[in-house]
Amino acid sequence: MNHLLEVSGISVSFDGFRAINNLSFSIGTAELRAIIGPNGAGKTTFMDIVTGKTRPDEGRVIWGEKSTNLLKLNEAKIARAGIGRKFQRPTVFEDQSVAENLMMALKANRAPWKVLFWRPAPADHARVAALAEQVGLGDSLERKSGELSHGQKQWLEIGMLLAQEPRLLLVDEPAAGMTLAEREQTTALLVDLARSRAVVVVEHDMDFVRRLGCKVTVLHEGSVLAEGSLDHVTSNPKVIEVYLGR
Amino acid sequence: MKPGSLAKNPSVLTFLLVLAVFTLGVTVLSDAYGSGLISTSMVKTLGKTLCLCLIAIAMDLIWGYTGILSLGHFAFFGLGGYMVGMWLMFARTRDIVLSSAGGALPMTPQELSDAIATQIFGVVGTSELPAVWAFAGSLPAQLALVVLVPGILAFVFGWLAFHSRVTGVYLSILTQAMTLALSLYLFQNDSGLRGNNGLSGLQNIPGLEAAGQDALSVWFLWASALALALGYMLASFIVSGKFGSVIRGIRDDEARVRFLGYSVESYKLFVFTLTAVIAAIAGALYYPQAGIINPAEMAPIASIYLAVWVAIGGRGRLYGAVVGAAFVSLVSTWFTGGRVPDLNLGFYTIKWVDWWSVLLGLSFVLVTLFAPKGLAGLVDLAQGLRSPRRGGTPLGPDDGALQEREAVE
Numbered sequence: 001m002n003h004l005l006e007v008s009g010i011s012v013s014f015d016g017f018r019a020i021n022n023l024s025f026s027i028g029t030a031e032l033r034a035i036i037g038p039n040g041a042g043k044t045t046f047m048d049i050v051t052g053k054t055r056p057d058e059g060r061v062i063w064g065e066k067s068t069n070l071l072k073l074n075e076a077k078i079a080r081a082g083i084g085r086k087f088q089r090p091t092v093f094e095d096q097s098v099a100e101n102l103m104m105a106l107k108a109n110r111a112p113w114k115v116l117f118w119r120p121a122p123a124d125h126a127r128v129a130a131l132a133e134q135v136g137l138g139d140s141l142e143r144k145s146g147e148l149s150h151g152q153k154q155w156l157e158i159g160m161l162l163a164q165e166p167r168l169l170l171v172d173e174p175a176a177g178m179t180l181a182e183r184e185q186t187t188a189l190l191v192d193l194a195r196s197r198a199v200v201v202v203e204h205d206m207d208f209v210r211r212l213g214c215k216v217t218v219l220h221e222g223s224v225l226a227e228g229s230l231d232h233v234t235s236n237p238k239v240i241e242v243y244l245g246r
Numbered sequence: 247m248k249p250g251s252l253a254k255n256p257s258v259l260t261f262l263l264v265l266a267v268f269t270l271g272v273t274v275l276s277d278a279y280g281s282g283l284i285s286t287s288m289v290k291t292l293g294k295t296l297c298l299c300l301i302a303i304a305m306d307l308i309w310g311y312t313g314i315l316s317l318g319h320f321a322f323f324g325l326g327g328y329m330v331g332m333w334l335m336f337a338r339t340r341d342i343v344l345s346s347a348g349g350a351l352p353m354t355p356q357e358l359s360d361a362i363a364t365q366i367f368g369v370v371g372t373s374e375l376p377a378v379w380a381f382a383g384s385l386p387a388q389l390a391l392v393v394l395v396p397g398i399l400a401f402v403f404g405w406l407a408f409h410s411r412v413t414g415v416y417l418s419i420l421t422q423a424m425t426l427a428l429s430l431y432l433f434q435n436d437s438g439l440r441g442n443n444g445l446s447g448l449q450n451i452p453g454l455e456a457a458g459q460d461a462l463s464v465w466f467l468w469a470s471a472l473a474l475a476l477g478y479m480l481a482s483f484i485v486s487g488k489f490g491s492v493i494r495g496i497r498d499d500e501a502r503v504r505f506l507g508y509s510v511e512s513y514k515l516f517v518f519t520l521t522a523v524i525a526a527i528a529g530a531l532y533y534p535q536a537g538i539i540n541p542a543e544m545a546p547i548a549s550i551y552l553a554v555w556v557a558i559g560g561r562g563r564l565y566g567a568v569v570g571a572a573f574v575s576l577v578s579t580w581f582t583g584g585r586v587p588d589l590n591l592g593f594y595t596i597k598w599v600d601w602w603s604v605l606l607g608l609s610f611v612l613v614t615l616f617a618p619k620g621l622a623g624l625v626d627l628a629q630g631l632r633s634p635r636r637g638g639t640p641l642g643p644d645d646g647a648l649q650e651r652e653a654v655e
Contacts, residue, residue, distance in 0.1 A: 051505060079507035091502045093495045104491045110507050112516045116489045164506065 003062075004029045004198045005083075005168055010049060010059025011222075019045040020056065021222035027168070032194035034209045034230075035202045037219035038243050043202045044088075046219070047170050051085050052078040064167075080110060084166030088173045090153035094146030098137050098156060101145050102128045105160035127163070135159040150177050158189070168198040175208045187211045206230075218243065258482050261565055262475055269471040278460040289463040290535045291579060295572055296470035297532035298555070300477045302571030303564055304521035304528070305552050307481055310561030311490065312517045313497030317549040318403075318421035319525045321428050322396035324544035326526030327533035328432075329392040331445035334534060336382035337452035339365045369443050376438030392530045393523050400522030401515065408511040408518075413500070422546045432541035444540025448533050463535070470531050474568075477524055481564050484520075493517060554610045560622025569621050578602065 006026040012019055020042045027033055037043055048054035050061060052075040061070040063081060070078055079085075092101050106124060109115070120128075132138050135155040140148065145156055154177065161169060171190065175183045190212060193199055203209050209216060209230060216233050218225040220242050226233040233239050274280035276289050284292075301323050308316050343361045347353055353361070363375040381387035407420055435441035451462060484490060492513060495503045500510050533539045552571075559570015580586060581602040589596040598605075617623050 053501075074509075075501075075504040076507050076509040079505050085505050087502075091499055093491075093498055093502070095494060095498055096491060100491045103488060104495060105506055110509065112489070112509075112512050115492060115508075116484065116487070118488050120488075160506070 002028055004031075004064060005050065006060075006062045007046075007050065008060050008062075010056040010061065012045060012049065012054060012056045018222055020049065023059075023219075023223050025217065025224065027198045027200060029167070029198060030194060030196055032191060032199045032212060032214040033201070034212055034214055034216045035200060035219060036204070036206075036209060036216060036243070037225070040221075041219040042222040043219055044172065045222075047085065047172060047200075047202065050078075050170060051075060051083060076110070079164070079166075082165075082167035084161045084164045084169050086157055086161050086169070086171045086174060088176060090150065090157050092145045092148075092153050092156050092160070094144065096145060097142050098132060098145050098148070099128055099141040101156060102131055102159055102163050105163035107163065107165045131159045131163055134162070151179065151182055154178060155182075158186075162193075166197065169193065169200065171199065171201045173203055174201065175203060175205050183208060184211075257565055258479060261478055261568070265471055265475055265478075269468060272467060273464055276460065276464050278458070278464050286460045286463050289460075289467055291576075293463060293467035293470045293535045294532050295575055296467065296474050297528045297535070298575050299568040299571045300470070300474045300528035300531075301525045301552060302555050302559065302567040303474075303477050303481050304524040305556045306561055306564055306567035307484065307524075308517055308521045309553065309556060310563070310567065311485055311497060312493045312514060313500075314514060314518065315415075315418045315553065316421045316518070316521075317418050317546060317553065318425045319521065320548035320552055321425040321544050322400060322522040322525040323529035323532070323548075324429075324539065324541075325396045325399070326392045326529030327539045327543070328439060328445065329388055329395055329526070330530040331448050331533055331539050332379060332382040332439075333385050333388035334448045334451065335366060335445050336362060336379065337385070338447060338450055340383070341452055367440065370435040370441050372436075378438045389530075392526050396522045396526035397519055400519045404515045404518040408514045411511075422549070425544060425546045425549055429541045429544040429546075432544065442540055442542070444538060444543075445533075446538045448539065449535070449537035451534065466531065466535050470535075473527060473531055477528075478564060478568070480524075485564070489513075554606065557610060558613050558620050560620030562619075563622050565625075566620055566622030573621065574606070578606065581605070 003026045008024045008026075010023050011021055019040075023042070023046065025046070035043055035046070045054060049056050050070065052070065052073060055071065062068070063070045063083075068081065070081070073081065093104070096104075103120060103124065106127060108118065108124075129138070129141065132141055135158055137148075137152060137156060137159065140152070145153065148156060154174070158174070161171075174186050174190070178186060187208065190199055190201060191214075194214070201209075201212065213230075215228065216230050217227045218233050218236075218239050220238075225242065226236045226239050272284060272289060272292055275283040277284070277286050301319060305316070305319055308314050308319070339362045340358065343358065343365060344353075347361070359375055360373065364373040367373060367375075375382075381391065403421075403424055407417055412420060431437055432439055433442050439445070449459065449462070451457075454462060457465075485493070492503060492508055495506075495508075496510055496513060504510050551574075555570040555574045556567045557570070558574055559568065560566025581598045584599050586598040588598065613620055619626065
């Protein structure tokens with residue numbers, strides 16, 4: 001058993017509504033996983049729990065070789081432990097330049113006192129430039145990120161995620177609002193990233209999931225309905241009934 | 247500060263130059279060191295204005311950059327004033343008591359302490375020195391308290407507020423409640439700080455009686471200018487690097503900053519405590535020039551005025567805060583000083599002393615609505631810089647997709 005993240009038996013309700021119901025999930029250190037499910041299946045709530053935004057009513061979330069209990073950490077500590085999150089809507093700091101956004105995300109000590117006296121070394125500038133190049137923003141370093149198009153903001157956010165060097169990436173609907181070419185680029189990037197780290201992709205778009213060619217977990221009403229290859233789960237009658245049949 | 251960061255911020259050099267020219271100009275026009283064109287009371291007003299500029303920088307750091315609308319920074323300003331005022335009053339009273347004691351034997355320390363206490367606290371009906379005056383006899387101790395008392399208060403208050411994740415308007419209300427509670431407490435006679443009488447005679451500096459108010463006023467102007475210069479450099483150092491990026495990030499989207507791994511609470515606490523200390527230092531320089539401090543100075547309205555200055559000057563940039571504080575407080579002095587001619591409308595005469603707050607409130611609303619960059623926006627206009635107007639949601643997924651508003655225009 002070589003699990004990076006192990007979620008077991010978590011449940012959470014909001015005002016009596018059970019968003020997550022006895023959900024268990026685990027992912028290895030270098031694995032690509034897609035999570036699909038109809039609206040309200042608990043996909044985003046699941047991410048909220050792993051990143052510390054929401055506390056589950058019961059269950060355990062265990063992380064890494066040292067089996068850290070993530071439920072005891074706050075969002076910032078979880079992020080520092082190595083979990084990066086990409087939101088559905090691109091959230092970048094619009095008032096700041098692309099370079100500043102990337103510099104802020106760059107892996108470094110996050111304590112206020114250290115950050116106050118931190119000044120970028122040439123290596124940091126080079127890393128930022130390389131990251132910007134990688135996400136196609138090489139010539140936009142000094143532009144304010146608020147000026148970027150929707151697709152470019154998505155890319156900038158992916159660049160910021162890479163700068164954090166996380167061990168687990170949680171990606172919420174990366175293909176939303178992207179062109180076909182950009183989707184292919186994103187697919188290639190995610191597949192490539194999953195060689196060295198764990199990547200969890202939440203996605204609605206079946207074609208996109210098919211191109212990822214990875215294990216799929218189907219969520220329904222807050223728990224796992226089916227798990228396996230895309231062909232395996234799509235032939236599952238229960239999955240067809242609740243999700244694909246509509 | 248490294249030369250590199252100075253070179254990247256030409257506005258710092260410009261600011262320091264303007265401040266130096268101003269200070270020099272006032273000095274050569276003052277009563278004590280020059281032609282006497284500027285009266286001593288005017289020098290004091292200008293010196294006090296510099297202190298207000300310093301607290302405006304603190305307000306800009308906490309509000310304009312970090313996005314926390316604190317309505318409590320004048321409480322820290324006042325506390326700084328009280329701390330230095332205690333020494334001023336105690337030491338001066340001690341000198342008076344000693345010089346008037348004509349007995350054959352020197353006074354015992356107990357007699358001396360009682361005599362001082364009677365002098366200071368006779369007005370509130372006690373003759374015992376309250377415990378909070380324990381260090382009042384020592385200038386270094388009281389100067390340390392200028393930093394420590396507001397610093398610790400801000401740290402404890404900030405820790406409780408930020409760790410409970412109180413944000414936005416609720417936090418503003420909480421800071422205002424703290425300010426109100428503090429000023430109401432100080433209004434009580436048994437608070438140990440002379441109740442609503444406050445501390446007075448602070449313009450007389452013990453040991454410097456020979457210098458005279460005209461020279462003292464210029465010295466305090468220099469000290470205030472130095473503090474403002476150092477404060478400005480410190481603030482621009484803080485906001486220039488990655489720390490500045492992080493706090494502006496907290497202002498715009500604090501959840502996102504958290505997911506980047508930054509402990510938002512620690513950053514807020516750091517900035518809140520630091521700006522409280524800057525405010526306290528500004529207060530400690532202000533009140534010896536004002537001569538008197540009482541709890542009314544710390545009432546919540548003062549902190550609201552502070553927010554108005556920074557908003558009118560232009561928050562989110564340091565010189566905006568300075569310009570706003572200087573401009574609004576000087577204009578305010580002019581209007582409320584009764585030197586502005588009344589405006590006769592025929593059916594009603596506008597007396598500016600009464601109508602000034604209405605005018606100020608109106609300009610605050612107008613600036614907020616139509617010129618959110620404040621007076622500092624004029625600098626942008628002069629430089630021909632205009633931020634692109636992009637609003638609404640994007641119309642398409644492609645690169646360079648038009649935003650809704652752009653498409654309409």
